[in-house]
Amino acid sequence: MAKFIVGLTGGIGSGKTTVANLFADKGITLVDADIVARQVVEPQSPGLQQIKQHFGEHICNTDGSLNRAVLRNIIFADDKELQWLNNLLHPLIRQTMLQQVAQATSAYVIMVVPLLFENGLDRLVNKTLVVDVAPEIQISRTSQRDNVPDSQVEQIITSQISRKDRLAKADDVIDNQGDLADLTVSVDALHNQYLKLAQQTL
Known part of the structure; x- marks a missing residue:
């Protein structure tokens, strides 16, 4: 049976893990590239x-x-x-990610891939979901989290697809510049949308 797959991505420090875990809280299987x-x-x-x-x-x-x-x-x-x-x-x-998708029992699957577009893995998914924040938020969050200098984070951001290109390729976008309550509302809305789409693909 074909599974409905949502490819979740975003730049470093955008909050992909937080968003993925909100979907997991709803019983959705996560397949995480990392x-x-x-x-x-x-x-x-x-x-x-x-x-x-x-x-x-x-x-x-x-x-x-x-x-x-x-x-x-x-x-x-x-x-x-x-x-x-x-x-x-x-x-x-x-191959391992696709095996895990095939074994998933949830209505749809979230594939968490930091380099979704860079590695061409967006070809494997039905929808792409980008978690987006401004670069300055990426830098401050990541340097605090990983205890690394801003310059190192800037280098990583430069090595990834540009924010503009990532947004241009996205089917759906979650703006993660607010608080957890805002994020939960966004995830709830998308979850309902993906459930409907998954039903249609059965």
């Missing part, structure tokens, strides 16, 4: 085995888990290695 990205490189996983074969045993910690710091240093210094890793992981992540 969580799946960690699952496909868990110890003993085929993904990690291939990474180990390619980079060598030193890519793992003593407990068998992936040493992300070592891997990050390698791929940031070498575009070819980054490309190799993306070619390995992107199909694994996509």
Whole structure:
């Protein structure tokens, strides 16, 4: 049975997780790209085995888990290695996300993907939902949350699709510049809309 999928995205610090959790509170299954990205490189996983074969045993910690710091240093210094890793992981992540969607029992599914448009994953969803805030809010929220300098957050924002392009590609937009009460109202309205659309696609 075809599942109705909503692709939830937004820039760093926009509040994607807060919005996703409000949908989860309504019993909607979340399939989160960041969580799946960690699952496909868990110890003993085929993904990690291939990474180990390619980079060598030193890519793992003593407990068998992936040493992300070592891997990050390698791929940031070498575009070819980054490309190799993306070619390995992107199909694994996509396949695992689709398996999780297929197993979901809720009326529709929210796929939480920070780089939904950048990685072309919007092709997998029926609707795209963007959580939007002004860049200055993104910067202050993220620098406080992650305890990093503003300049680092600005770099991440620059590396993502522009706010203008993201909004242009969005089917639905949640403005997350108000408080939680405003956000809940927005999510309630969209939830009812997605329930109707999911019914129509059955």
